[in-house]
Amino acid sequence: MAAITREKFQRSAAASSADILKRLANQEVILLAAIVLLTLFVSLYEMGALGRAQPRFLSERNVVLVLQGNAYIAVAAIGMSLVIISGNIDISVGSLIGVLAVVGGNLAVWLDKNSLPVWIAWIAPLFLGGLAGAVNGFLVAYLRIPAIVVTLGMLSILKGGLISVTGGEWIKDLPTSYFLSQQRPLSGLPEMLGNPEGFLGYLASVIGQLPVPVYAMFILTIAAALWMKYSAFGRSVYAVGGNAEAARLSGLSTQSIVFRVFIINGVFVGIASVLFATQLSIIQSTVPAGVELLIITSAVVGGVSILGGTGTAVGAMLAAILLSAITAALLFMNVSPYWTKAFQGVLILITVLADIVRRRRQARQISG
Amino acid sequence: MGTPILELQNISKQFPGVKALDDVHFEMQAGEVHALLGENGAGKSTLIKIISGVYKPDTGVIKLEGQPVQFNNPHEAQAHGIATIYQELSLYPELTVAENIFMGHSPHRRIGPFNVVDWRKMFEQAREILDSLNIHDLDVRRKLSTLSVGNRQRVEIAKALSQNARILIMDEPTAALTEADVVRLFDIVRLLRERGVGIIYISHRLHEVFELADRVTVLRDGQYVDTKLVKDTTEDDLVSMMVGRTIDNLFPKLEAEIGKPVLEVRNLERKPMTRGVSFTLRAGEIVGVAGLVGSGRSELAQTIFGITPPDSGEILVDGQPVTINSPAAAMNHGIAYVPEDRGTQGLVRQMRLRENISMAILRTLTQQGFINRKAEAELAARSIKQLNIRAYSVDQVANKLSGGNQQKVVVGKWLASQPRILIMDEPTRGIDVGAKAEIHRLMSELAQQGLAILMISSELPEILGMSDRILVMREGKIVAEFDRSEATQERIAAAMMSAAAPNNANGVPQPAAMQEA
Numbered sequence: 091m092a093a094i095t096r097e098k099f100q101r102s103a104a105a106s107s108a109d110i111l112k113r114l115a116n117q118e119v120i121l122l123a124a125i126v127l128l129t130l131f132v133s134l135y136e137m138g139a140l141g142r143a144q145p146r147f148l149s150e151r152n153v154v155l156v157l158q159g160n161a162y163i164a165v166a167a168i169g170m171s172l173v174i175i176s177g178n179i180d181i182s183v184g185s186l187i188g189v190l191a192v193v194g195g196n197l198a199v200w201l202d203k204n205s206l207p208v209w210i211a212w213i214a215p216l217f218l219g220g221l222a223g224a225v226n227g228f229l230v231a232y233l234r235i236p237a238i239v240v241t242l243g244m245l246s247i248l249k250g251g252l253i254s255v256t257g258g259e260w261i262k263d264l265p266t267s268y269f270l271s272q273q274r275p276l277s278g279l280p281e282m283l284g285n286p287e288g289f290l291g292y293l294a295s296v297i298g299q300l301p302v303p304v305y306a307m308f309i310l311t312i313a314a315a316l317w318m319k320y321s322a323f324g325r326s327v328y329a330v331g332g333n334a335e336a337a338r339l340s341g342l343s344t345q346s347i348v349f350r351v352f353i354i355n356g357v358f359v360g361i362a363s364v365l366f367a368t369q370l371s372i373i374q375s376t377v378p379a380g381v382e383l384l385i386i387t388s389a390v391v392g393g394v395s396i397l398g399g400t401g402t403a404v405g406a407m408l409a410a411i412l413l414s415a416i417t418a419a420l421l422f423m424n425v426s427p428y429w430t431k432a433f434q435g436v437l438i439l440i441t442v443l444a445d446i447v448r449r450r451r452q453a454r455q456i457s458g
Numbered sequence: 459m460g461t462p463i464l465e466l467q468n469i470s471k472q473f474p475g476v477k478a479l480d481d482v483h484f485e486m487q488a489g490e491v492h493a494l495l496g497e498n499g500a501g502k503s504t505l506i507k508i509i510s511g512v513y514k515p516d517t518g519v520i521k522l523e524g525q526p527v528q529f530n531n532p533h534e535a536q537a538h539g540i541a542t543i544y545q546e547l548s549l550y551p552e553l554t555v556a557e558n559i560f561m562g563h564s565p566h567r568r569i570g571p572f573n574v575v576d577w578r579k580m581f582e583q584a585r586e587i588l589d590s591l592n593i594h595d596l597d598v599r600r601k602l603s604t605l606s607v608g609n610r611q612r613v614e615i616a617k618a619l620s621q622n623a624r625i626l627i628m629d630e631p632t633a634a635l636t637e638a639d640v641v642r643l644f645d646i647v648r649l650l651r652e653r654g655v656g657i658i659y660i661s662h663r664l665h666e667v668f669e670l671a672d673r674v675t676v677l678r679d680g681q682y683v684d685t686k687l688v689k690d691t692t693e694d695d696l697v698s699m700m701v702g703r704t705i706d707n708l709f710p711k712l713e714a715e716i717g718k719p720v721l722e723v724r725n726l727e728r729k730p731m732t733r734g735v736s737f738t739l740r741a742g743e744i745v746g747v748a749g750l751v752g753s754g755r756s757e758l759a760q761t762i763f764g765i766t767p768p769d770s771g772e773i774l775v776d777g778q779p780v781t782i783n784s785p786a787a788a789m790n791h792g793i794a795y796v797p798e799d800r801g802t803q804g805l806v807r808q809m810r811l812r813e814n815i816s817m818a819i820l821r822t823l824t825q826q827g828f829i830n831r832k833a834e835a836e837l838a839a840r841s842i843k844q845l846n847i848r849a850y851s852v853d854q855v856a857n858k859l860s861g862g863n864q865q866k867v868v869v870g871k872w873l874a875s876q877p878r879i880l881i882m883d884e885p886t887r888g889i890d891v892g893a894k895a896e897i898h899r900l901m902s903e904l905a906q907q908g909l910a911i912l913m914i915s916s917e918l919p920e921i922l923g924m925s926d927r928i929l930v931m932r933e934g935k936i937v938a939e940f941d942r943s944e945a946t947q948e949r950i951a952a953a954m955m956s957a958a959a960p961n962n963a964n965g966v967p968q969p970a971a972m973q974e975a
Binding site: 320321322323325328329332333335336337338339340341342343400 | 763765784785786789795797802803804805806807808809813817818820821823824827828829831871
């Protein structure tokens with residue numbers, strides 16, 4: 091063992107700056123850099139081309155909006171990351187968010203009318219989401235129906251069912267205690283710090299402005315990242331997605347792992363639906379369009395390999411923020427919002443291409 | 459004899475780490491059936507891939523009717539009249555017989571500005587070709603997926619003829635055929651020979667060589683051994699030509715004390731490939747399982763390990779009957795299985811070395827749902843030391859290791875589970891000689907420590923060099939058993955391939971079963 095550690099030590103001592111660069115060049119760092127660069131670019135563009143003294147892109151209001159508007163996408167993208175890492179896909183998540191938002195909203199109205207605690211409407215969608223995930227997971231893991239078929243069916247059932255049951259009616263009289271997006275748990279932070287000046291003051295005031303969904307996003311991401319990296323279950327998910335046959339031969343119960351992944355994804359979708367519904371004053375009885383695509387895009391751009399086996403929750407969250415920031419940036423630069431989708435598409439293609447090139451290069455190294 | 463229709467001189471082909479062909483010769487006359495023989499890995503496949511343009515030789519000359527030629531791809535070889543019928547047929551199941559025959563060169567006619575397929579002509583010509591082969595019972599309009607394997611193969615031959623093939627390469631054409639289909643196939647081969655087609659015939663079944671071939675060329679370890687007239691040779695001659703090589707210290711077999719039986723298998727059945735297998739494995743013993751590809755060796759291992767649980771029969775561990783219906787159950791009884799293909803069954807390539815090594819015992823390394831990373835790293839470091847894995851750290855991604863080191867990682871994973879019964883399926887396939895010797899040494903040491911090892915191998919030297927006892931499988935059954943002292947390459951090879959296949963004679967459809975597996 092001494093020999094190994096010594097060899098390792100010599101290796102790291104000899105690590106050149108190229109090695110360090112290589113180590114930094116993971117998806118998370120690239121995404122963070124992209125977010126920073128985008129922010130700089132838009133701010134400079136605003137000050138230069140549009141002649142604004144203060145870049146509005148960096149205003150507290152916009153930062154909060156960018157983070158909050160897509161918090162539910164980021165949370166759903168964590169669940170989606172798990173699903174894709176396990177070698178599957180779930181395209182019913184957008185419809186599920188729509189359905190659970192309507193269920194949660196109606197429940198909130200009913201609870202309020204009957205003087206029952208409204209927070210039940212925050213919790214119930216988690217269970218219902220888990221239940222829907224269990225149905226998907228059962229069909230995929232135990233009946234071995236391809237995930238894309240199962241979740242496509244689920245998508246149609248949810249979408250059609252929602253309109254049939256509600257008749258397209260909107261939910262309007264939501265109780266104010268239901269809105270998570272208006273609750274700012276750290277609004278007293280600047281005062282607590284004695285109203286500091288400069289950058290620290292800016293930071294404190296932004297953090298004070300942050301609503302519950304943004305905290306939910308950060309906390310869930312960190313918890314999921316730690317859990318995926320250090321828990322035995324997280325490890326098994328990577329193993330199943332990386333090589334299901336090898337995992338099975340190693341005694342891992344691949345079916346039960348996939349089943350549980352879908353349930354967990356359902357719970358995350360449930361949370362996402364609550365974050366989504368509690369920032370709306372009116373909940374429409376339709377499924378929000380293209381949300382599943384945005385969620386899958388976040389996961390994939392975040393570094394989750396479409397072929398399974400690799401990726402992280404942090405990457406998925408950063409990608410969700412980047413996508414949201416791009417949408418806002420285009421708006422601030424007076425570019426037609428129709429370009430947003432095109433940019434997202436380009437981003438997906440670049441990321442997937444990079445993933446495939448990386449894999450090919452590795453494959454060549456092995457055979458060569 | 460006139461100018462050979464095909465001649466290969468001094469052909470060599472190097473792959474990374476392996477010299478697949480080394481100065482090989484081959485020569486065939488028109489109207490000859492020329493058998494190509496050799497063990498698995500002798501270089502037959504590489505040679506036919508060079509003839510059919512899949513690979514380019516590193517050195518050497520290919521001559522067609524005396525003219526040197528060079529093929530850059532299979533298409534150019536086809537254009538020169540070389541057709542290959544591979545083991546896996548290359549036909550389109552959803553198209554008709556005629557469409558398959560004329561795939562890529564269907565007759566066309568013009569309607570105004572359009573060049574369209576002339577269906578009538580295509581069906582007529584397909585009929586003519588089939589008739590010329592004395593195949594009158596095949597409807598050219600039938601969909602291929604509705605045909606038996608034997609009939610599909612006849613379509614494949616018709617396809618080759620439609621391209622005016624002068625040289626036909628048949629790679630184990632009878633492997634998946636029933637007895638009746640084999641007879642019909644041989645009739646067609648003889649018909650083609652009369653027409654002056656040169657046929658390269660590869661088969662592991664020696665009696666077919668004697669029934670059909672005019673001459674036979676033997677390869678061994680990528681080298682040319684000899685070419686003989688079939689009528690001047692015997693089955694024993696051919697077997698010793700195929701396997702005759704010396705065993706060196708690649709096999710450091712150590713004396714081990716043979717203890718009590720730890721694994722007993724009685725009448726184990728799992729259709730279609732495991733058919734009434736019984737044997738005993740003792741502590742400290744290495745039992746080699748020999749047999750041709752498709753003889754049911756891996757299937758037996760997978761049945762014992764619970765991947766494909768048995769239909770009937772008994773498995774006893776330490777004399778106690780046990781039920782094994784999953785790999786997890788097998789592991790609970792102290793059984794470990796190093797699978798045949800480390801790429802698809804052994805490693806998770808994008809995971810780190812430590813993560814691969816701990817995979818089978820993740821549960822024991824876990825506390826309250828979280829992995830004890832320190833214990834995991836120590837485990838991986840011990841494995842690296844024990845197996846001499848050349849990696850710079852336990853965090854190295856498995857993908858970046860060489861083949862031999864990857865195999866050691868898979869072995870390390872299974873040794874981590876501290877098994878008492880270790881099944882190794884082709885433990886040293888495709889790895890370099892150094893790593894091979896290291897794995898063999900490790901096996902010897904483990905047996906000395908009382909581990910019972912069941913080793914499946916297609917390499918007879920490995921079987922002979924490492925085993926205390928040797929079981930020979932054929933058609934899902936154990937057909938022979940040899941003690942180390944009485945085993946020779948010839949005896950094992952004869953048992954593996956035995957021309958007298960008693961099960962065949964009374965029409966038991968066993969070869970067809972192989973293709974279902």
